[in-house]
Protein backbone atom coordinates (compact mmCIF):
# COMPACT_ATOMS: atom_id res chain seq x y z
CA UNK A 1 0.00 0.00 0.00
CA UNK A 2 1.21 3.48 -0.89
CA UNK A 3 0.63 5.94 1.98
CA UNK A 4 0.06 9.52 0.87
CA UNK A 5 -0.62 12.68 2.84
CA UNK A 6 -2.14 15.56 0.84
CA UNK A 7 -1.75 18.98 2.47
CA UNK A 8 -4.11 21.84 1.63
CA UNK A 9 -4.01 25.37 3.07
CA UNK A 10 -5.73 27.92 0.84
CA UNK A 11 -8.50 28.23 -1.75
CA UNK A 12 -6.26 27.76 -4.80
CA UNK A 13 -4.59 24.70 -3.27
CA UNK A 14 -8.00 23.18 -2.54
CA UNK A 15 -9.17 23.84 -6.10
CA UNK A 16 -6.03 22.38 -7.67
CA UNK A 17 -5.61 19.41 -5.31
CA UNK A 18 -9.25 18.27 -5.22
CA UNK A 19 -9.15 16.44 -8.58
CA UNK A 20 -5.97 14.68 -7.44
CA UNK A 21 -7.64 13.59 -4.20
CA UNK A 22 -10.62 12.26 -6.18
CA UNK A 23 -8.24 10.38 -8.49
CA UNK A 24 -6.20 8.96 -5.58
CA UNK A 25 -9.44 7.75 -3.96
CA UNK A 26 -10.24 5.72 -7.09
CA UNK A 27 -7.19 3.55 -6.33
CA UNK A 28 -8.11 2.57 -2.77
CA UNK A 29 -6.80 -0.97 -3.37
CA UNK A 30 -3.27 0.40 -3.87
CA UNK A 31 -3.27 3.82 -2.21
CA UNK A 32 -4.09 4.91 1.33
CA UNK A 33 -4.68 8.67 1.38
CA UNK A 34 -5.11 11.13 4.25
CA UNK A 35 -5.93 14.81 3.84
CA UNK A 36 -4.54 17.49 6.12
CA UNK A 37 -5.98 20.98 5.93
CA UNK A 38 -3.97 23.65 7.70
CA UNK A 39 -6.92 26.00 7.15
CA UNK A 40 -4.57 28.86 6.37
CA UNK A 41 -7.87 29.91 4.80
CA UNK A 42 -11.08 28.99 6.61
CA UNK A 43 -14.30 29.85 4.76
CA UNK A 44 -12.66 30.02 1.31
CA UNK A 45 -11.13 26.56 1.79
CA UNK A 46 -14.21 24.94 3.33
CA UNK A 47 -16.37 26.15 0.41
CA UNK A 48 -14.16 24.34 -2.10
CA UNK A 49 -14.06 21.08 -0.15
CA UNK A 50 -17.86 21.14 0.06
CA UNK A 51 -18.03 21.66 -3.73
CA UNK A 52 -15.88 18.58 -4.34
CA UNK A 53 -17.40 16.56 -1.48
CA UNK A 54 -14.02 16.02 0.18
CA UNK A 55 -13.58 15.68 3.94
CA UNK A 56 -10.33 16.17 5.80
CA UNK A 57 -8.67 13.71 8.19
CA UNK A 58 -6.71 16.43 10.01
CA UNK A 59 -7.81 20.06 10.45
CA UNK A 60 -5.13 22.29 12.01
CA UNK A 61 -7.58 25.24 11.97
CA UNK A 62 -4.74 27.79 11.90
CA UNK A 63 -6.24 30.90 10.32
CA UNK A 64 -6.28 34.12 12.32
CA UNK A 65 -7.42 37.56 11.24
CA UNK A 66 -4.82 39.43 9.15
CA UNK A 67 -2.26 36.72 9.86
CA UNK A 68 1.46 37.16 9.23
CA UNK A 69 3.61 34.94 7.03
CA UNK A 70 5.67 33.95 10.08
CA UNK A 71 2.63 32.90 12.12
CA UNK A 72 1.09 30.74 9.43
CA UNK A 73 4.41 29.18 8.36
CA UNK A 74 5.63 28.24 11.82
CA UNK A 75 2.27 26.86 12.99
CA UNK A 76 1.90 24.81 9.76
CA UNK A 77 5.41 23.37 10.09
CA UNK A 78 4.79 22.15 13.62
CA UNK A 79 1.26 20.89 12.94
CA UNK A 80 2.10 18.97 9.76
CA UNK A 81 5.25 17.47 11.29
CA UNK A 82 3.23 16.05 14.17
CA UNK A 83 0.96 14.24 11.65
CA UNK A 84 3.97 12.83 9.80
CA UNK A 85 5.27 11.43 13.10
CA UNK A 86 2.00 9.57 13.80
CA UNK A 87 2.12 7.32 10.71
CA UNK A 88 4.67 6.24 8.11
CA UNK A 89 3.82 8.10 4.86
CA UNK A 90 5.59 7.41 1.54
CA UNK A 91 4.68 10.77 0.03
CA UNK A 92 3.52 14.19 1.06
CA UNK A 93 1.87 16.12 -1.79
CA UNK A 94 2.07 19.91 -1.79
CA UNK A 95 0.71 22.38 -4.33
CA UNK A 96 2.09 25.65 -5.61
CA UNK A 97 3.71 28.35 -3.60
CA UNK A 98 1.79 29.22 -0.44
CA UNK A 99 3.04 29.35 3.15
CA UNK A 100 1.26 26.03 3.73
CA UNK A 101 2.97 24.45 0.70
CA UNK A 102 6.46 25.51 1.78
CA UNK A 103 5.91 24.41 5.39
CA UNK A 104 4.52 21.06 4.22
CA UNK A 105 7.52 20.45 1.96
CA UNK A 106 9.87 21.31 4.82
CA UNK A 107 7.95 19.02 7.18
CA UNK A 108 8.30 16.21 4.64
CA UNK A 109 12.03 16.77 4.36
CA UNK A 110 12.59 16.95 8.13
CA UNK A 111 10.64 13.70 8.54
CA UNK A 112 12.31 11.94 5.55
CA UNK A 113 9.04 11.64 3.65
CA UNK A 114 9.27 12.03 -0.14
CA UNK A 115 7.77 15.29 -1.42
CA UNK A 116 5.69 15.54 -4.61
CA UNK A 117 5.34 19.13 -5.84
CA UNK A 118 2.24 19.88 -7.90
CA UNK A 119 2.54 22.93 -10.21
CA UNK A 120 6.33 22.93 -10.07
CA UNK A 121 8.65 25.19 -12.05
CA UNK A 122 6.68 28.44 -12.32
CA UNK A 123 9.07 31.37 -12.14
CA UNK A 124 9.27 35.13 -12.52
CA UNK A 125 12.84 35.22 -11.14
CA UNK A 126 11.80 38.41 -9.36
CA UNK A 127 12.14 37.87 -5.62
CA UNK A 128 9.44 40.43 -4.77
CA UNK A 129 6.78 39.62 -7.40
CA UNK A 130 4.84 37.60 -6.54
CA UNK A 131 5.76 38.03 -2.88
CA UNK A 132 6.48 35.69 -1.13
CA UNK A 133 5.34 33.00 -3.60
CA UNK A 134 8.31 33.22 -5.99
CA UNK A 135 10.78 32.29 -3.28
CA UNK A 136 8.40 29.71 -1.75
CA UNK A 137 8.29 27.82 -5.06
CA UNK A 138 12.04 28.00 -5.58
CA UNK A 139 12.62 26.61 -2.09
CA UNK A 140 10.09 23.79 -2.62
CA UNK A 141 11.93 22.84 -5.83
CA UNK A 142 15.09 22.32 -3.77
CA UNK A 143 13.25 19.87 -1.51
CA UNK A 144 10.92 17.98 -3.88
CA UNK A 145 11.55 14.40 -5.06
CA UNK A 146 9.06 14.60 -7.93
CA UNK A 147 8.25 17.82 -9.78
CA UNK A 148 4.88 17.85 -11.55
CA UNK A 149 5.39 20.70 -14.03
CA UNK A 150 2.18 22.03 -15.61
CA UNK A 151 3.82 23.11 -18.88
CA UNK A 152 6.96 22.62 -20.93
CA UNK A 153 8.27 26.05 -20.03
CA UNK A 154 7.89 25.22 -16.31
CA UNK A 155 9.87 22.02 -16.96
CA UNK A 156 12.53 24.02 -18.81
CA UNK A 157 12.90 26.36 -15.82
CA UNK A 158 13.54 23.38 -13.57
CA UNK A 159 15.99 21.78 -16.02
CA UNK A 160 17.92 25.05 -16.29
CA UNK A 161 18.20 25.08 -12.49
CA UNK A 162 19.78 21.61 -12.56
CA UNK A 163 16.81 19.52 -11.40
CA UNK A 164 17.30 15.89 -12.54
CA UNK A 165 15.37 15.25 -15.76
CA UNK A 166 13.82 11.95 -14.65
CA UNK A 167 12.20 13.64 -11.64
CA UNK A 168 10.26 16.18 -13.77
CA UNK A 169 6.94 15.19 -15.33
CA UNK A 170 4.92 17.54 -17.56
CA UNK A 171 1.29 16.99 -16.58
CA UNK A 172 -0.78 20.05 -17.46
CA UNK A 173 -2.30 22.13 -14.68
CA UNK A 174 -4.84 20.33 -12.49
CA UNK A 175 -6.97 23.50 -12.46
CA UNK A 176 -8.15 22.52 -15.94
CA UNK A 177 -9.36 19.18 -14.48
CA UNK A 178 -11.17 21.09 -11.71
CA UNK A 179 -12.74 23.50 -14.15
CA UNK A 180 -14.27 20.61 -16.11
CA UNK A 181 -15.92 19.30 -12.92
CA UNK A 182 -17.16 22.79 -11.94
CA UNK A 183 -18.49 23.45 -15.44
CA UNK A 184 -20.63 20.32 -15.27
CA UNK A 185 -22.31 21.43 -12.02
CA UNK A 186 -25.75 23.03 -11.95
CA UNK A 187 -25.68 26.78 -11.15
CA UNK A 188 -26.85 27.32 -7.55
CA UNK A 189 -29.80 29.61 -6.75
CA UNK A 190 -27.29 32.07 -5.27
CA UNK A 191 -25.33 32.61 -8.48
CA UNK A 192 -28.46 32.42 -10.58
CA UNK A 193 -29.92 35.29 -8.54
CA UNK A 194 -26.76 37.35 -8.96
CA UNK A 195 -26.75 36.75 -12.71
CA UNK A 196 -30.52 37.23 -13.16
CA UNK A 197 -31.14 40.32 -11.09
CA UNK A 198 -28.08 42.33 -12.02
CA UNK A 199 -28.36 44.57 -15.04
CA UNK A 200 -29.57 42.16 -17.71
CA UNK A 201 -28.17 42.83 -21.19
CA UNK A 202 -25.01 44.46 -19.89
CA UNK A 203 -21.59 42.92 -20.47
CA UNK A 204 -20.31 41.36 -17.24
CA UNK A 205 -16.75 42.20 -16.24
CA UNK A 206 -15.55 39.90 -13.43
CA UNK A 207 -12.90 41.26 -11.08
CA UNK A 208 -10.70 39.72 -8.38
CA UNK A 209 -7.66 41.15 -6.58
CA UNK A 210 -5.86 40.01 -3.46
CA UNK A 211 -2.05 39.95 -3.95
CA UNK A 212 0.13 41.13 -1.07
CA UNK A 213 2.36 43.19 -3.39
CA UNK A 214 -0.74 45.14 -4.51
CA UNK A 215 -1.88 46.15 -0.99
CA UNK A 216 -2.04 49.92 -0.45
CA UNK A 217 -1.44 52.26 -3.39
CA UNK A 218 -1.52 49.71 -6.26
CA UNK A 219 -4.90 48.32 -5.11
CA UNK A 220 -6.24 51.85 -4.66
CA UNK A 221 -5.19 52.69 -8.25
CA UNK A 222 -6.82 49.48 -9.51
CA UNK A 223 -10.10 50.35 -7.75
CA UNK A 224 -10.01 53.94 -9.00
CA UNK A 225 -9.57 52.64 -12.56
CA UNK A 226 -12.57 50.34 -12.13
CA UNK A 227 -14.65 53.22 -10.76
CA UNK A 228 -13.75 55.36 -13.79
CA UNK A 229 -14.55 52.51 -16.18
CA UNK A 230 -17.87 51.89 -14.45
CA UNK A 231 -18.83 55.54 -14.91
CA UNK A 232 -17.61 55.61 -18.53
CA UNK A 233 -19.50 52.43 -19.49
CA UNK A 234 -22.51 52.99 -17.28
CA UNK A 235 -24.96 51.76 -19.94
CA UNK A 236 -22.84 48.93 -21.38
CA UNK A 237 -21.07 47.12 -18.54
CA UNK A 238 -21.72 45.64 -15.15
CA UNK A 239 -18.70 44.97 -12.91
CA UNK A 240 -19.00 42.03 -10.49
CA UNK A 241 -16.26 41.87 -7.87
CA UNK A 242 -16.26 39.05 -5.29
CA UNK A 243 -14.08 40.73 -2.68
CA UNK A 244 -11.39 38.61 -0.98
CA UNK A 245 -11.92 38.48 2.83
CA UNK A 246 -8.39 39.74 3.55
CA UNK A 247 -8.96 42.97 5.54
CA UNK A 248 -6.30 44.75 3.45
CA UNK A 249 -8.43 44.10 0.36
CA UNK A 250 -11.88 44.66 1.90
CA UNK A 251 -10.89 48.08 3.27
CA UNK A 252 -9.75 49.50 -0.07
CA UNK A 253 -12.41 47.87 -2.26
CA UNK A 254 -15.37 48.98 -0.14
CA UNK A 255 -13.88 52.41 0.42
CA UNK A 256 -13.43 53.23 -3.29
CA UNK A 257 -16.15 51.18 -4.99
CA UNK A 258 -19.16 51.18 -2.68
CA UNK A 259 -22.55 52.50 -3.87
CA UNK A 260 -21.90 52.60 -7.63
CA UNK A 261 -24.95 51.22 -9.42
CA UNK A 262 -23.14 49.12 -12.04
CA UNK A 263 -20.54 47.71 -9.61
CA UNK A 264 -21.56 44.74 -7.43
CA UNK A 265 -19.21 44.11 -4.53
CA UNK A 266 -20.15 40.63 -3.36
CA UNK A 267 -18.93 37.98 -0.91
CA UNK A 268 -16.42 35.48 -2.36
CA UNK A 269 -18.27 32.85 -4.38
CA UNK A 270 -17.74 29.17 -3.89
CA UNK A 271 -15.70 27.65 -6.71
CA UNK A 272 -18.57 26.20 -8.73
CA UNK A 273 -20.52 29.46 -8.51
CA UNK A 274 -17.46 31.47 -9.49
CA UNK A 275 -16.99 29.35 -12.62
CA UNK A 276 -20.65 29.97 -13.52
CA UNK A 277 -19.99 33.70 -13.14
CA UNK A 278 -16.91 33.48 -15.38
CA UNK A 279 -18.85 31.58 -18.03
CA UNK A 280 -21.23 34.54 -18.34
CA UNK A 281 -18.47 37.15 -18.33
CA UNK A 282 -17.22 39.26 -21.22
CA UNK A 283 -13.84 40.01 -19.63
CA UNK A 284 -11.91 39.08 -16.49
CA UNK A 285 -9.64 41.56 -14.71
CA UNK A 286 -7.56 39.88 -11.99
CA UNK A 287 -4.27 39.51 -10.17
CA UNK A 288 -4.97 35.80 -9.49
CA UNK A 289 -2.71 33.05 -10.78
CA UNK A 290 -5.36 30.35 -11.10
CA UNK A 291 -7.81 32.52 -13.02
CA UNK A 292 -5.16 33.16 -15.68
CA UNK A 293 -5.08 29.39 -16.21
CA UNK A 294 -8.86 28.95 -16.25
CA UNK A 295 -9.83 31.81 -18.58
CA UNK A 296 -8.51 30.24 -21.83
CA UNK A 297 -10.70 27.14 -21.34
CA UNK A 298 -13.71 29.45 -21.15
CA UNK A 299 -12.45 31.57 -24.05
CA UNK A 300 -12.63 34.78 -22.07
CA UNK A 301 -9.83 37.36 -22.25
CA UNK A 302 -7.99 37.79 -18.95
CA UNK A 303 -6.36 41.13 -18.13
CA UNK A 304 -3.73 40.84 -15.42
CA UNK A 305 -3.28 43.36 -12.60
CA UNK A 306 0.41 42.61 -12.11
CA UNK A 307 3.72 43.86 -13.50
CA UNK A 308 4.80 40.38 -14.57
CA UNK A 309 3.48 36.85 -14.63
CA UNK A 310 4.89 33.35 -14.28
CA UNK A 311 1.99 32.18 -16.47
CA UNK A 312 3.76 33.28 -19.65
CA UNK A 313 1.98 30.89 -22.02
CA UNK A 314 -1.21 32.95 -21.83
CA UNK A 315 0.63 36.09 -22.90
CA UNK A 316 2.46 34.29 -25.73
CA UNK A 317 -0.80 32.74 -26.98
CA UNK A 318 -2.55 36.09 -26.61
CA UNK A 319 -5.32 34.96 -24.30
CA UNK A 320 -4.18 37.48 -21.72
CA UNK A 321 -2.63 40.90 -21.33
CA UNK A 322 -0.49 42.32 -18.54
CA UNK A 323 -2.07 45.59 -17.38
CA UNK A 324 0.07 46.33 -14.32
CA UNK A 325 -1.50 48.55 -11.69
CA UNK A 326 -1.30 51.98 -13.32
CA UNK A 327 -4.75 53.58 -13.33
CA UNK A 328 -4.55 55.22 -16.77
CA UNK A 329 -3.13 52.10 -18.41
CA UNK A 330 -5.93 49.95 -17.00
CA UNK A 331 -8.56 52.39 -18.27
CA UNK A 332 -6.96 52.60 -21.74
CA UNK A 333 -6.52 48.88 -22.30
CA UNK A 334 -9.93 47.84 -20.95
CA UNK A 335 -11.64 50.58 -23.00
CA UNK A 336 -10.03 49.22 -26.18
CA UNK A 337 -11.71 45.82 -25.88
CA UNK A 338 -15.06 47.27 -24.85
CA UNK A 339 -14.99 49.73 -27.77
CA UNK A 340 -13.76 47.41 -30.52
CA UNK A 341 -14.96 43.92 -31.38
CA UNK A 342 -11.83 43.20 -33.41
CA UNK A 343 -9.60 44.20 -30.48
CA UNK A 344 -11.67 41.92 -28.25
CA UNK A 345 -11.60 38.93 -30.59
CA UNK A 346 -7.79 38.93 -30.72
CA UNK A 347 -7.89 37.41 -27.23
CA UNK A 348 -10.20 34.52 -28.05
CA UNK A 349 -8.15 31.40 -28.79
CA UNK A 350 -9.33 27.84 -29.36
CA UNK A 351 -7.20 25.94 -26.86
CA UNK A 352 -5.85 26.21 -23.33
CA UNK A 353 -2.02 26.23 -23.10
CA UNK A 354 -2.18 25.26 -19.42
CA UNK A 355 -3.70 21.80 -19.63
CA UNK A 356 -6.05 19.26 -21.18
CA UNK A 357 -7.98 18.03 -18.13
CA UNK A 358 -5.87 14.88 -17.65
CA UNK A 359 -3.24 16.23 -15.21
CA UNK A 360 -4.52 14.39 -12.12
CA UNK A 361 -4.48 11.03 -13.91
CA UNK A 362 -0.88 11.61 -15.04
CA UNK A 363 0.18 12.58 -11.52
CA UNK A 364 -1.43 9.55 -9.86
CA UNK A 365 -0.07 7.18 -12.54
CA UNK A 366 3.43 8.50 -11.91
CA UNK A 367 3.07 7.99 -8.15
CA UNK A 368 1.89 4.42 -8.78
CA UNK A 369 4.74 3.60 -11.15
CA UNK A 370 7.51 5.30 -9.19
CA UNK A 371 10.52 2.97 -8.89
CA UNK A 372 10.26 2.52 -5.13
CA UNK A 373 12.96 -0.13 -4.89
CA UNK A 374 15.47 2.29 -6.36
CA UNK A 375 14.72 5.02 -3.82
CA UNK A 376 17.56 5.12 -1.36
CA UNK A 377 16.34 5.80 2.17
CA UNK A 378 19.01 7.42 4.28
Ligand code: UD1
Pocket residue numbers: 010011012040041042043044045063064065066067068069072097098099100131132133210211212245246247
Ligand atom coordinates in the same frame (compact mmCIF):
# COMPACT_ATOMS: atom_id res chain seq x y z
C1 UD1 B 1 -2.54 33.44 0.31
C2 UD1 B 1 -1.35 32.87 -0.47
C3 UD1 B 1 -1.43 33.30 -1.94
C4 UD1 B 1 -2.76 32.90 -2.55
C5 UD1 B 1 -3.90 33.47 -1.70
C6 UD1 B 1 -5.17 32.95 -2.28
C7 UD1 B 1 0.70 32.71 0.88
C8 UD1 B 1 1.99 33.30 1.21
N1 UD1 B 1 -0.10 33.42 0.05
O1 UD1 B 1 -2.49 34.85 0.29
O2 UD1 B 1 -0.39 32.65 -2.67
O3 UD1 B 1 -2.82 33.43 -3.85
O4 UD1 B 1 -3.75 33.03 -0.33
O5 UD1 B 1 -6.29 33.63 -1.84
O6 UD1 B 1 0.40 31.63 1.33
N2 UD1 B 1 -9.18 35.39 5.24
C9 UD1 B 1 -10.43 35.12 5.80
N3 UD1 B 1 -11.08 33.97 5.42
C10 UD1 B 1 -10.55 33.09 4.54
C11 UD1 B 1 -9.29 33.38 3.96
C12 UD1 B 1 -8.62 34.52 4.33
O7 UD1 B 1 -10.94 35.88 6.59
O8 UD1 B 1 -11.19 32.07 4.24
C13 UD1 B 1 -8.46 36.61 5.68
C14 UD1 B 1 -7.85 36.45 7.09
O9 UD1 B 1 -7.90 37.68 7.76
C15 UD1 B 1 -6.41 36.09 6.75
C16 UD1 B 1 -6.17 36.95 5.54
O10 UD1 B 1 -7.38 36.87 4.78
O11 UD1 B 1 -5.52 36.36 7.83
C17 UD1 B 1 -5.01 36.58 4.68
O12 UD1 B 1 -4.95 35.21 4.36
P1 UD1 B 1 -3.56 34.61 3.83
O13 UD1 B 1 -3.71 33.19 3.45
O14 UD1 B 1 -2.48 34.91 4.84
O15 UD1 B 1 -3.38 35.48 2.51
P2 UD1 B 1 -2.14 35.73 1.57
O16 UD1 B 1 -0.88 35.25 2.20
O17 UD1 B 1 -2.19 37.14 1.12
Ligand code: UDP
Pocket residue numbers: 011012015175208210242267268269270271272274275287288289290291294
Ligand atom coordinates in the same frame (compact mmCIF):
# COMPACT_ATOMS: atom_id res chain seq x y z
N1 UDP C 1 -12.29 31.78 -7.09
C1 UDP C 1 -13.42 31.34 -6.40
N2 UDP C 1 -14.28 32.26 -5.88
C2 UDP C 1 -14.08 33.60 -5.99
C3 UDP C 1 -12.90 34.04 -6.65
C4 UDP C 1 -12.03 33.11 -7.18
O1 UDP C 1 -13.64 30.13 -6.30
O2 UDP C 1 -14.91 34.37 -5.51
C5 UDP C 1 -11.35 30.77 -7.63
C6 UDP C 1 -10.88 30.96 -9.06
O3 UDP C 1 -11.72 30.30 -9.98
C7 UDP C 1 -9.48 30.36 -9.05
C8 UDP C 1 -9.05 30.51 -7.60
O4 UDP C 1 -10.19 30.84 -6.85
O5 UDP C 1 -9.48 28.97 -9.35
C9 UDP C 1 -8.00 31.55 -7.46
O6 UDP C 1 -7.73 31.72 -6.11
P1 UDP C 1 -7.04 33.03 -5.56
O7 UDP C 1 -7.31 34.17 -6.48
O8 UDP C 1 -7.47 33.11 -4.13
O9 UDP C 1 -5.51 32.63 -5.56
P2 UDP C 1 -4.36 32.58 -6.69
O10 UDP C 1 -4.89 31.91 -7.89
O11 UDP C 1 -3.97 34.00 -6.96
O12 UDP C 1 -3.26 31.85 -6.02
